[in-house]
Amino acid sequence: MSKVFDVNKIRQDFPILDRTINGNNLAYLDNASSSQKPRDVIQCLVDYYENYNSNVHRGVHTLSMEATDLYESARGKVSNFLGATDPNTVVWTRGATEAINLVAFSWGFKNIGAGDAIVVSQMEHHSNLVTWQLVATRQKAELRVVPLTENQTLDMESLADSIDEKVKLVSICHASNSVGSINPVKEIARKAHEVGAKILIDGAQSVPHMPVNVIDLDCDFLAFSGHKMLAPMGIGVLYAKQEILESMEPFMRGGDMVLEVWNDKATWNSIPNKFEAGTPNVADAIGLGAAIDYLTEIGMDNIRAHEIELTDYALQKFNQFEELDVYGPTDTSIRGGILPFHSEYVHPHDIGTILDQEGIAIRTGHHCTMPLMRSLGISATARASFYIYNTFDEIDRLVDAIEHTLRYFSTGKK
Ligand code: 7TS
Secondary structure, three states: OOOOOHHHHHHHHOOHOOOOOOOOOOOOOOOOOOOOOOOOHHHHHHHHHHOOOOOOOOOOOOEEEEEEEEHHHHHHHHHHHOOOHHHHHEEEEHHHHHHHHHHHHHHHHHOOOOOOOEEEEEEOOOOHHHHHHHHHHHOEEEEEEEEEEOOOOOOHHHHHHHHHEEEEEEEEEEEEEOOOOOOHHHHHHHHHHHHHEEEEOOOOOOOOOOOOOHHHHHOOOOEHHHOOOOOOOEEEEEEEEEEHHHHOOOOOOOOOOOOEOOOOOOOOOOOOOHHHHOOOOHHHHHHHHHHHHHHHHHHHHHHHHHHHHHHHHHHHHHEEEEEEOEOOOOOOHEEEOOOEEOOOOOOOOHHHHHHHHHOOEOOOOOOOOHHHHHHHHOEEEEEEEEOOOOOHHHHHHHHHHHHHHHHHHHHHHO
């Protein structure tokens, strides 16, 4: 039983957790890919489409005004959740990927030039790597990739060496989706600012799992996705400091982002609308607001504490598997609820397929971090990842299933 909160009560809020897969209760351990949705969020979408559905920011009729109020109130919830001082610093995007691309296209191409440098780390998700490859190549800038230590934490000495006067941007994940390491982003922000660089924090794996305060971290940009934090797919956020947003050109052009338009030119709407061209994803933004209400009710400190309990328990249980390499730091004060493992005898996809037979959902593959996998000398891992509704019992089932799998592959018997 968790000491932090009543997990069984929480589980009742998630209809999908009642499913059986191949005759077994679903154990959903693929939360780093996407989380499940509580009834409050699902119901909020139904309620929106049944009662309020309308386009926003353009109608004088009641439905449009009500939809606009709900939509803007969800922006306010995100702003409060992040500790931001102004909801206008919250820009809706489709997810973390689009938020990072927005920064690259609107800020990067204008502020990064020949001879400048961009710093990322070896643990970045492809979305926070290939985007900066593009900017670096086109602008003739240098892309510096900070290596990891032998337990897959960020090599802070190399980081310090990489951040010099040439650096215009440090773009780094707060928590790794592949090895779980949590990076000291507040300290990294300070280092970036000392040389006049900006910092982008990829919060895709931190914002859903721990308190994140943009003022405390002093980050210039923060990107994350709603679908990893109980909200629908297709909605995410770019937070940026107000003066930076004001200085940026729009990413996309179209309706709602303009102030005045002539045949040959246009002026831009104020922030954040300047970055939200076209009909937005109203329902899912409101759904993200409902997800934030749900998470806030439980408390982000409690969620983090619960995941630390689960991860400590899982790491200790995994010690019995001598034939498995488990990646990431063992100190759970600097590790998220992510457990990647690899056996040289069994392909991760085989592990994933056998676990699925037992109703256990994990992800296998390179987790969109191919350069990280290459640096570890492997091509893929099996990865279990935890969230608020996971239990010790599910970890026991995971451990039993892995034991069967390893036995099967070494002896051919289940
Ligand atoms: N950054 C990190 C750290 C991520 O983990 C992910 C998605 C992204 C960015 C991109 O998020 P998106 O919502 O825009 O796609 N990570 C994973 C994963 O680990 N398994 O599936 C998606």
